[in-house]
Amino acid sequence: MNRATKGAVAAGAAAVLLLGGLGTLALWQDSETVGGGAINSGELNFEPTGTPGVWTDVSEGGSVVIGADPSGYLIVPGDVLTYTNSYTVNSAGENIEATITADFSQVTGDPALAAALATTVAVDGGAALPNGSAVDLPLTSPTQTVAVAVTITFDQATTDLVAQNETVNLNSFTLTLDQVRPV
Numbered sequence: 738m739n740r741a742t743k744g745a746v747a748a749g750a751a752a753v754l755l756l757g758g759l760g761t762l763a764l765w766q767d768s769e770t771v772g773g774g775a776i777n778s779g780e781l782n783f784e785p786t787g788t789p790g791v792w793t794d795v796s797e798g799g800s801v802v803i804g805a806d807p808s809g810y811l812i813v814p815g816d817v818l819t820y821t822n823s824y825t826v827n828s829a830g831e832n833i834e835a836t837i838t839a840d841f842s843q844v845t846g847d848p849a850l851a852a853a854l855a856t857t858v859a860v861d862g863g864a865a866l867p868n869g870s871a872v873d874l875p876l877t878s879p880t881q882t883v884a885v886a887v888t889i890t891f892d893q894a895t896t897d898l899v900a901q902n903e904t905v906n907l908n909s910f911t912l913t914l915d916q917v918r919p920v
Contacts, residue, residue: 779830783914786882790822795888807907814853814900815893821886826914828876836871838913839887846905853892853900858912860885871915885912 789805796816803810807818828835839858844851857865860872861884874883887910891900 779828779833781826781828781830781833781835781914781916783824783826783883786823786825788822790820793819793821795819812891814891814895816891818889819886820889821884823882823884824912825880825882826874826876827880829879830916832919833876834917834919835874835876836915836917837874837883837885838871838915839868840911840913841868843909843911844905844907845909847900847903850900850903850905853895854905855890855892857888857890858885859888862886871917874914887912 791805792803792807792810794801794803794810794812794816795818803818810818812818826835837858837860839856841854841856856868858868858870858872859865860874863872865886865888866872
C-alpha cells in the first residue's frame with residue numbers, strides 16, 4: 738500500500754473515532770411545535786333500561802308471559818320462547834357503527850336439549866339472525882333506546898325420548914355490542 742493510501746485510511750479511522758466519541762455530527766437544525774389541540778376518544782356502551790328482560794312463550798296458539806326467570810317453565814318440542822328487553826345505547830364518534838350479537842356458546846346444561854334449541858336475535862323488530870350473527874344496530878343519536886328480542890325455538894322434529902327431563906341454564910347467554918367500521 739502506498740503512502741497516500743495509508744494516510745487516507747488513517748485519517749478516515751481518526752474521523753470515525755472522533756465522531757464515535759463525540760456523538761452524532763449535527764449540522765444546523767431547527768424544530769417547531771405543531772399546534773392542533775387535543776384529540777378525544779368517543780364511546781360505545783349499552784345497559785338495560787332499568788327493568789329486567791321478560792321471557793314469553795310465543796308458541797303457535799297463544800302467548801304466555803313467563804317473566805324474568807324462565808327456570809321451572811317446562812318446554813316441549815315446537816315451543817318458541819322470546820326474551821325481550823330495552824337497552825339504552827350511548828355512542829359518540831365520527832365513524833361509529835355497531836352490531837349486537839346474542840351468544841349462547843357459554844350456555845351450559847344437557848347436550849341433547851342444547852342441541853335441540855335454535856336461537857336468533859333481532860333489534861327493533863328487524864330481521865332475526867341466527868345465534869352468533871352480528872345484527873346491525875342503526876345509531877341514530879348519541880343516546881337511544883333499542884328493543885332487543887332473542888328467540889329460542891325447541892326443534893319440533895325432536896323425537897323419541899331425546900331431550901326429555903333435561904336442563905339448559907340460560908344465565909350464561911350474553912348480548913354483545915360491538916363497534917364496527919363503516920363500509
